Amino acid sequence: MLTALDECRCLWAREIPGPAGRTSDFLVMRGGTRLAMHVKELGGTATPAQRVPAWLQSMASLRRGVVVGLDRSDLPAGGRLGRPTAAARAQLGQFLRRGSIGDVLAIPGRDTISRDAHALLRILGPVADSHGEIEFVQGASADPFLDAARIRRLLDRAFAQFMPRMANVIALFGPHDRAMALDIALHGRPMERWDRFPRRGERVAVGRSDDGFWARDSRPESAGVLWVPTTGKRGEREPILIERRASAARWSLAQDQFRLLHQVRGALSRQR
Secondary structure: HHHHHHHOOOOOEEEEHHHOOOOOEEEEEOEEEEEEEEEOOOOOOOOOOOOOOOOOOHHHHOOOOOOEEEEEOOOOOEEOOOOOOOHHHHHHHHHHOOOOOOOOEEEEEOOOOOOOOOOEEEEEEEEOOOOOOOOOHHHHHHHHHHHHHHHHHHHHHHHHHOOOOOEEEEEEEHHHHHHHHHHHHHHEEEEEEEOHHHOOOOOOOEOOOOOOOOOOHHHEEEEEEEEEEEOOEEEEEHHHHEEOOHHHOOOOHHHHHHHHHHHHHHHHHHHO
16 A cells, blocks of 8 residues: 555555544545545455356346355365256246345255255345346355455444544455455345335345445445455456445545545556
């Protein structure tokens, strides 16, 4: 982070005293632009993901825009998914078409000592771009809720360090496959909302729970989060600036602050 700030010709100071005896990690300055930046490290490594079996990937075309996690953590090393029988495939198709957010289905393993070894399919939420096909995710993204709880604690620690009467930005470093967990930590868990009208062609409306860092326009002092992946291939390591909606942020980013953060993001990207 310090190298990126220096590359952007910023002046910076560390451990700035704040309210309640806490200190802000950085005060970043360039000309008349000032930002309080709070740097947190999620730690850990990316979870290796195997290839989705062809028979399962072929079911992505069932025309339902949801993200489905494939969790192999209960399978022994090298354990594979068994090819389903016709009856099991029909059950799986029904689950993928009709399962509610949060529903789980077990798939027996193959070539394992224990007959109880299985993988889990978990319906996580809607696909962001609504392209209409099922998206299978693996690794840490297959069950992102534990990581979301860890990230939420880091966000709360950063929020306790916020400087009053100025824009505050959290910079979070972590493995690239925690991006979905970060989205849940910020906006809340995806959930079915029966009190809303669904989109055309959908059975039920989808919303967010109230446990997100930004849920219900809470913490308006938080202007944005700079997400910096520490693992992955070139494209997966690209930092992303997640800016708070202006209507929900008391200290929304001014144009010069936004420009500075994008330059810092670019400097971090060149260091990947």
